[in-house]
Amino acid sequence: MLLIVLAMLGVVYAAVGQATTADAATDTAATQAQVTAGHKLFQEGCSSCHGLGAQGTQNAPTLIGVGSAAADFQLSTGRMPLAVPGVQAPEKKIQYNDTQIAALAAFVASLSPGPQIPTAKDLDYAGADLALGGQIFRTNCTQCHNFAGAGGALSQGAYAPNLMSASPQEIYEAMLTGPENMPVFSDQTLTPSDKQAVIKFIENIRTEPNPGGWSLGSVGPVSEGLFVWIGGLLALIAAAVWIGAKVR
Amino acid sequence: MSDTDNAIAGETGSSTQVVKPPFVANPDLPPHGARRTDVDPKAAKRAEHQVATCFGLSALATVAFCICYVQIPIDAYLPIPFFGAWSASNLALGLTFGLAAFFIGVGAIQWAKKLMFGGEVTQMRHPLASPPEAREEALEQFWAGADESGFAQRKIVRRSLLMAMSLFPIPLIVILRDLGPLPSDSLYTTLWRPGMRVVLDPTEAPVRPSDIPVGGIVSGMPSVLPAVQEEQGTLNARAKDVVILVRLAPEDIKSQQGGTSSQPWDYQGIMCFSKICTHVGCPIALYEQRTHHLLCPCHQSTFDLADSANVVFGPAARRLPQLPITVDAEGFIVAQTAFDQPVGPSFWERA
Numbered sequence: 228m229l230l231i232v233l234a235m236l237g238v239v240y241a242a243v244g245q246a247t248t249a250d251a252a253t254d255t256a257a258t259q260a261q262v263t264a265g266h267k268l269f270q271e272g273c274s275s276c277h278g279l280g281a282q283g284t285q286n287a288p289t290l291i292g293v294g295s296a297a298a299d300f301q302l303s304t305g306r307m308p309l310a311v312p313g314v315q316a317p318e319k320k321i322q323y324n325d326t327q328i329a330a331l332a333a334f335v336a337s338l339s340p341g342p343q344i345p346t347a348k349d350l351d352y353a354g355a356d357l358a359l360g361g362q363i364f365r366t367n368c369t370q371c372h373n374f375a376g377a378g379g380a381l382s383q384g385a386y387a388p389n390l391m392s393a394s395p396q397e398i399y400e401a402m403l404t405g406p407e408n409m410p411v412f413s414d415q416t417l418t419p420s421d422k423q424a425v426i427k428f429i430e431n432i433r434t435e436p437n438p439g440g441w442s443l444g445s446v447g448p449v450s451e452g453l454f455v456w457i458g459g460l461l462a463l464i465a466a467a468v469w470i471g472a473k474v475r
Numbered sequence: 476m477s478d479t480d481n482a483i484a485g486e487t488g489s490s491t492q493v494v495k496p497p498f499v500a501n502p503d504l505p506p507h508g509a510r511r512t513d514v515d516p517k518a519a520k521r522a523e524h525q526v527a528t529c530f531g532l533s534a535l536a537t538v539a540f541c542i543c544y545v546q547i548p549i550d551a552y553l554p555i556p557f558f559g560a561w562s563a564s565n566l567a568l569g570l571t572f573g574l575a576a577f578f579i580g581v582g583a584i585q586w587a588k589k590l591m592f593g594g595e596v597t598q599m600r601h602p603l604a605s606p607p608e609a610r611e612e613a614l615e616q617f618w619a620g621a622d623e624s625g626f627a628q629r630k631i632v633r634r635s636l637l638m639a640m641s642l643f644p645i646p647l648i649v650i651l652r653d654l655g656p657l658p659s660d661s662l663y664t665t666l667w668r669p670g671m672r673v674v675l676d677p678t679e680a681p682v683r684p685s686d687i688p689v690g691g692i693v694s695g696m697p698s699v700l701p702a703v704q705e706e707q708g709t710l711n712a713r714a715k716d717v718v719i720l721v722r723l724a725p726e727d728i729k730s731q732q733g734g735t736s737s738q739p740w741d742y743q744g745i746m747c748f749s750k751i752c753t754h755v756g757c758p759i760a761l762y763e764q765r766t767h768h769l770l771c772p773c774h775q776s777t778f779d780l781a782d783s784a785n786v787v788f789g790p791a792a793r794r795l796p797q798l799p800i801t802v803d804a805e806g807f808i809v810a811q812t813a814f815d816q817p818v819g820p821s822f823w824e825r826a
Contacts, residue, residue: 362677366694370761370772381763382770382777382788405690408763410721415686416675416693436552436560440569474510474588 258333265334268327272308281338286312293404294341295332300400302328314384315407342403345419350395352423352430360428363421367412375445376429381408391433395426504595512589522589529582533575540571662822665697665716667798667813672698673747676717681807684742690764693720694750697810715819717750718798719760720808721780723767729782732797733815740799742808747798748784749818752776754791756820769795792821 269281276287283289287309290298301307302323306316323331332344365374373379376390385408390398402422405411417425443450512519543564551563604610626633672681673695687693695718703712725744734740748769752759757773767781776789784795796818799811817825 359677366676367692367760370759379772381761382766382768382775385763405688405764408765410692410762410764411688411690413686413688413691416682416691421678436562438562438565440561440565441558470584470588474512474593475508 258337261330261333262337264327265330265332265337268323268331269334272322273331276309281335290335290338292339292341293335295336295344296342296400297404297406298332298335299328299344300397300404300406302331304397306406315386318388342400345396345399345403349419350399350423350426352395352427355420355423355427357424357427357431359421360424360426360431363417363425364428367417368425371409373446375432375442377445379446390429393429395430398422398426398429504597507594510589510593513593519590522585526582526586526590529578529585533578533582536571536575536578540568540575543567543571661711662819662825663817665814665818666699666703666712667697667716667810669810669812670803671810672803673718673720673800673808673810674698674700682720683806684745684802684808687720687722687745689722689724689744691722692760692762692764694718694760695720695747714756715751717758718747719750719762719769720745720747720800721762721767721769722746723781727767727781732783732794734799738811740797740811742800742802745800745808746780747800747808747810748778748780748795749798749814751795751819752791753786753793753795753820754789759795 269277270279273290274281276284277290278284278287281290283291301316303321305319305321308322309316310319335341336343368376371379371381371387372390373387378387378389380386387409393401399422401409402412402417402425403414412422414422443454512522547564547567549562549564552560553563553566554560605613621627674681674697676694676696679698679701681698682693682695696713697716700712700716704710722743722745725741728741728744728746731740731746740746750758750760752771752773754771754774754776757771759769759771759776759778761770761772762768762780763770767779768787769778769780769784770776771789771791774790776791777787778784778791778795779787784797786792786794796814796816798814800808801811803809
C-alpha cells in the first residue's frame with residue numbers, strides 16, 4: 228500500500244515536475260527561436276553598420292549590453308534602421324512588425340545583460356504621483372524637452388524630440404536607455420515609480436486645455452513674438468494703407 | 476591747356492547767370508476731385524448707412540460681451556480643429572470686446588473718408604520760437620520776481636533753502652536699503668562642506684556611484700538643503716547650491732579642475748559640477764551625453780564637461796565650478812571639500 232502511494236506520489240511529482248520543466252522549456256525555446264530569428268534579421272538588416280557580432284563599427288555603436296529596451300525603442304519608433312547617417316536618427320515609418328521587433332530585441336538582449344523592455348506593471352502609471360512627476364520633469368526634462376514637452380534644439384543640428392505622441396513605453400525606455408544624446412536615467416536615480424510619475428505628468432500636459440487660445444507650438448516667446456511681429460504688423464500696415472487711401 | 480581753362484571759366488560764368496530748373500518740378504497740389512458721395516446723394520446715403528451699421532455692430536458686440544461674461548462658464552472649452560481646445564469664455568470675451576472697438580474705428584474712418592469735408596487745406600509752418608518782444612518781457616518778469624523775492628539779498632533764506640532742497644532727495648537713497656540686507660559673504664559660500672552627502676533633486680535620496688551609469692546625469696543638492704530652505708523660507712539656497720552629477724567613461728575625461736592621482740576630484744568617472752550657469756545663473760542641465768557638452772537653455776552657453784567644464788560656446792565667461800567628490804563609509808557620494816570658488820554668475824566685488 229505504502230509502495231503504491233509512494234509510487235503514485237512519485238508519478239504525480241514527476242508529472243508536475245515534467246510539466247513545469249516543459250513550460251520552462253517552451254519558454255526558453257520560444258526565446259531561443261526568437262533569438263535565432265532575431266539573429267537572422269540582424270544579419271540581414273543591421274550588421275552592415277553594427278558589425279556581424281553587434282560589436283559596433285566606426286559607423287555605429289556596439290549593441291552589446293544596450294539591452295532589449297534600447298532595441299525596442301529604436302525599432303518601434305522607426306529610428307532604426309537608419310536611412311542615412313547624420314547628426315541624429317529621425318523618427319520615421321516603422322520598418323519591422325511587432326514579431327520582428329520582439330525577435331531583434333530578444334537577440335540584442337541575448338548578447339549581454341542590459342535594460343529590459345518594461346513590463347505592463349512597470350508601465351501602469353495610474354497610481355503614480357502627478358505632482359512628483361511634475362517636479363521631476365521640471366528638474367530633469369524641461370531643459371531639453373521644453374516645459375510643455377514640445378521638444379527643442381540641441382547643438383550641431385541635434386534636437387530633443389517632441390513628447391506629444393510618445394507612448395508610455397517609449398518614454399519609459401528612453402529614460403532607461405538614454406537614446407542618442409539623451410542621458411541615462413537609471414532605475415536607481417529615477418525609480419520605476421518616479422518614471423511612472425513622469426509618464427503620468429507628460430500624459431497630463433498633453434490633455435491640458437489651453438485657456439490662452441492657440442499655443443503656437445508651446446515653444447514660448449519666440450513663436451509668439453514672431454506671430455505678433457509678422458501678423459500684427461501686416462494688419463497694422465493694411466489698416467494704415469486703407470486709412471490713407473484716397474476716396475473717389 | 477589755356478583753351479580748356481577758358482572753357483571751364485566760361486561755363487561757370489554762364490551757370491551763375493542762368494537759373495536752371497530744379498531736377499524734379501514741384502508737383503503742387505493735385506486738382507481737387509469731388510468724391511462720389513459729394514455729388515451723388517444716393518451714394519452719400521449708402522455711406523451714411525455703412526457708418527451707422529458699423530456703430531450698430533459695435534453696440535451689439537458690447538452687449539454680447541456682457542451676455543458672454545455672465546453666461547459662459549469659466550471652465551468651458553471649445554475644441555477647435557488644428558488649434559486645440561480653447562477657453563470658450565476667453566475666446567468670446569476677446570472677440571466681442573475686440574469687435575466692439577474695431578467697429579467704432581472702422582465706422583469713424585469710413586465717416587471721415589466718405590462724408591466729412593473732403594477738400595484739401597494748406598496750413599503753413601510758423602517759427603517755433605516766441606517773438607523777441609515776448610522773450611524780453613519774460614526775462615524782465617523773471618528778474619523783477621527775483622528782485623522782489625529778495626533772493627539775492629536775504630542770504631540766510633537763500634542758503635537754508637538750498638540746504639533743504641539738497642537734503643530732500645536723501646530719503647530716496649536711504650529707502651534703497653530696503654532692497655537689502657547686503658549679501659555679506661553669501662555670494663562666496665555655499666552649503667557644501669567636506670563629507671556632505673549629495674542627495675537627489677527632488678526626491679532627496681542619497682546616491683551611490685553604482686546608481687549613475689555612464690552617460691547618466693543626476694540633479695543633486697546638499698543633504699541639508701531642504702532643512703535650510705524650510706528655515707530660511709526662501710529658495711535662495713536652492714538657487715545657488717544645486718549641482719549635477721555626470722558619469723563619463725574614465726578614458727573620455729580629458730582634464731579636471733583639480734585633484735591628484737591619489738586623490739582625484741572625480742569618483743570613478745563621476746564628476747560633480749555646479750548647476751548654476753556662470754553667465755546669469757540659469758539652472759543648467761541640457762546635457763548631450765555623446766559630446767559631453769552641457770548647454771544652458773537660456774543663452775546657449777556650452778561647457779565641455781570632459782575638459783574641466785571649460786566654455787566652448789556662448790556668453791558665459793567662466794567654467795562651471797567643480798565640486799570634488801568621494802564616497803563615505805556607507806558608500807554614498809559626498810563632497811570632499813566645499814567649492815573652491817564662488818558659484819553662479821559674476822558679481823561686482825568678485826576678483
